[in-house]
Amino acid sequence: MRLDLVDITKSFPGVLANDRVSLNVSSGEVLALIGENGAGKSTLMNVLYGMYRPDSGEIRIDGQPTTFQSAADAIAAGIGMVHQHFMLVPVFSVAENVVLGVEPTGALGSLDIAKARQMVKEVSDKYHLDLDPDALIENLPVGIQQRVEIVKVLLRDAKVVVFDEPTAVLTPSEILEFFEIVKSLVDAGKGVVFITHKLKEALHIADRIAVLRRGTVVGETTPTQADENKIAEMMVGRPVQLVVSKNSAQPGEEVLSVSDLTVLDPDGRTVVDDISFAVRRGEIVGIAGVQGNGQTELVETLTGLRAANNGSVRLGGDDITVASPRLRHEMGMAHIPEDRQRQGLVVGMSIAQNLVLTRYHSPEFSNGVSMDWGKVHDVSEELVKNYDVRTNDVDNLASTLSGGNQQKVIVARELSRDLRLAVASQPTRGVDVGSIEYIHSQIVKERDAGTAVLIVSTELDEVMALSDRILVMYRGKIVAEVDPKKTSAMDIGLYMAGSKPQGVAS
Ligand SMILES: Nc1ncnc2c1ncn2[C@@H]1O[C@H](COP(=O)(O)OP(=O)(O)OP(=O)(O)O)[C@@H](O)[C@H]1O
Ligand SMILES: [Mg+2]
Structure with missing residues (x-):
């Protein structure tokens, strides 16, 4: 045929x-x-x-x-x-x-x-x-x-x-x-x-x-x-930089501190198993792993969407283990969720409304009585331009955007305010190479401005390109910490599969 x-x-x-x-x-x-x-x-x-x-x-x-x-x-x-x-x-x-x-x-x-x-x-x-x-x-x-x-x-x-x-x-x-x-x-x-x-x-x-x-x-x-x-x-229509360009990280004090964190799923199975790690100011830590090894539950626990069963999460020294997502957000935590349609966007609202979704109540846009829609519009126009969101009107519904453009709206919203910690799950899923280049450069810029960044991605290439340090998750545990400059994708792949590269003592 x-x-x-x-x-x-x-x-x-x-x-x-x-x-x-x-x-x-x-x-x-x-x-x-x-x-x-x-x-x-x-x-x-x-x-x-x-x-x-x-x-x-x-x-x-x-x-x-x-x-x-x-x-x-x-x-x-x-x-x-x-x-x-x-x-x-x-x-x-x-x-x-x-x-x-x-x-x-x-x-x-x-x-x-x-x-x-x-x-x-x-x-x-x-x-x-x-x-x-x-x-x-x-x-x-x-x-x-x-x-x-x-x-x-x-x-x-x-x-x-x-x-x-x-x-x-x-x-x-x-x-x-x-x-x-x-x-x-x-x-x-x-x-x-x-x-x-x-x-x-x-x-x-x-x-x-x-x-x-x-x-x-x-x-x-x-x-x-x-x-x-x-x-x-x-x-x-122009050459694209397919590799991330960044200088060495200058890590500062601990921003995210996770201690002995354990999370059970509703059936009582341990999905995050006694994990401890930290992310410092000015560094990008990547979590590599095959999907389904506890990364989703870890991110949900860090962002307040799921309760921890044991252990603690601290943000800048404050214990936030039981804090609401909104409080975490107000404390300077950004979250780019892995499922854009379920958690990231309200597709029945406009692009502009989605872009200010998490801060419409702030003094920037509201005097407590009414919204400054002109301001919302201006801020949205600028974000849409910077992130190259393809739309002819920010008042269109988010549902009219193509998949990758919906993702860009979420990234634009989450990274466009003062942050202490950014937690990004699959930040470039479904995004084209030109926009990946831009999103990656924004993430590096956040790092260089002093934000602690945690990237969780099943794309090993992405984790390796962005991260200053990589933690490998397998069956709910962190089984390795590696330096992406000194470790091959092959060796990280072995850790991801639950084994070890040759020559590494067990
Ligand atoms: N139902 C719709 N109503 C209005 N505009 C739409 C609708 N569906 C698609 N569009 C617009 O048509 C254009 C093409 O969208 P389409 O979904 O075909 O892109 P795509 O190439 O599949 O992108 P992606 O790689 O992000 O999936 C976009 O500008 C999109 O906003
Ligand atoms: Mg498409």
């Missing part, structure tokens, strides 16, 4: 999201689609998937013009989509989720679960997905949930499969497994469209790489013709 998007144009009020975009993808190849936040990638794929009607332009399948009124039409035409935010029912089993909407029914019209199980098993075996049809979704790690989405698409007989930032939520080993799955899809004759912000991934897996900028295709290249620097420049 050959799929052509021809001169697709799609606008939203005030935004030309796709401007005469033409692309094609055929059976047996991987097309990587990359571009800045807000460049129009997701919009284009939603047009292809029948979710949006294009204003003009055409979709052709094997040369035949086609129109889709809905996703059902696109699915019937052989197009499958794995969205970034999965659409699974947590309390249903794998088999039940996979057949939602295409239920094989038994004699009396009831769901034939045996048939569903068998269907899952067949597809799972064929593509080496290793899925248990009876497992409950809520008990599965994200990487496995993604495979369930893939099975859904395959059972609906997709010939072209679109993945919108599939690796953003995966751990490094899950990413390698994902690439194996993509290879088996291609071997089975599927065409794959792969959206990513990680240029290394595009170079690794794609046959062709198409680059979008501000709604138009600015070029196409291949992994043999291009490298990371070249693609970054195509995307952003």
Whole structure:
């Protein structure tokens, strides 16, 4: 099958999201689609998937013009989509989720679960997905949930499969497994469209790489013709500094002091296990680790969203172990949360309101009786400009921003006030290379202004590039402290997996 998007144009009020975009993808190849936040990638794929009607332009399948009124039409035409935010029912089993909407029914019209199980098993075996049809979704790690989405698409007989930032939520080993799955899809004759912000991934897996900028295709290249620097420049329109530039840290007194901290999950399992560490003024400490080793719970405890079961947390000498998130915030703690839609933003409020969300009650914006909306507007305009948030109006709803631009709003809000401590979880998840460069430079600037910075990221490259010291977390404990200038990614990876580099005494 050959799929052509021809001169697709799609606008939203005030935004030309796709401007005469033409692309094609055929059976047996991987097309990587990359571009800045807000460049129009997701919009284009939603047009292809029948979710949006294009204003003009055409979709052709094997040369035949086609129109889709809905996703059902696109699915019937052989197009499958794995969205970034999965659409699974947590309390249903794998088999039940996979057949939602295409239920094989038994004699009396009831769901034939045996048939569903068998269907899952067949597809799972064929593509080496290793899925248990009876497992409950809520008990599965994200990487496995993604495979369930893939099975859904395959059972609906997709010939072209679109993945919108599939690796953003995966751990490094899950990413390698994902690439194996993509290879088996291609071997089975599927065409794959792969959206990513990680240029290394595009170079690794794609046959062709198409680059979008501000709604138009600015070029196409291949992994043999291009490298990371070249693609970054195509995307952003200028050379991008892919490595963080910073001087050595000048650490001062302890700002965050964590002593013997233990946290249990609701089932009574120990998720943070007797941890002690400190972050000093003027240094960036990174926490490396495979997702699910207690980092999320640690951050939630440090920021007041979860209670500690034992031990203490101090900020500048004051015990804040039981302080509310708001008090911690007022004491100069910033928090960039890992889940931007659940914890970072109120998507039903405007961009400007989100930018001042944590300080609207301060004298800067309020005289105690009424809000100074003019001031809110001015401050927002400036933040949007500095952080290159792509929007034509700060009064638009936050929900109209593309994923990466939502992330930039949170970072802009959290870093734009006087801080003592910044706790940043996955600060650049879903953010394009140009904006990563900016966010990283802002984090280094915070450090140099005397803020203590704690970065938690499952991107080892990011932790290594930013941190002055790295702590590795494994099964709730800190198992190593390393100097990123003197330690290889390989060795840190070994600690992350619970083992030790050769030559290190156990
Ligand atoms: N429903 C909507 N209403 C208004 N504007 C929208 C809507 N959806 C997208 N946009 C705008 O269209 C443009 C393209 O957004 P899109 O989500 O396609 O970007 P993207 O390339 O996928 O970015 P990212 O890498 O951040 O996911 C952006 O300016 C965005 O704000
Ligand atoms: Mg997108």
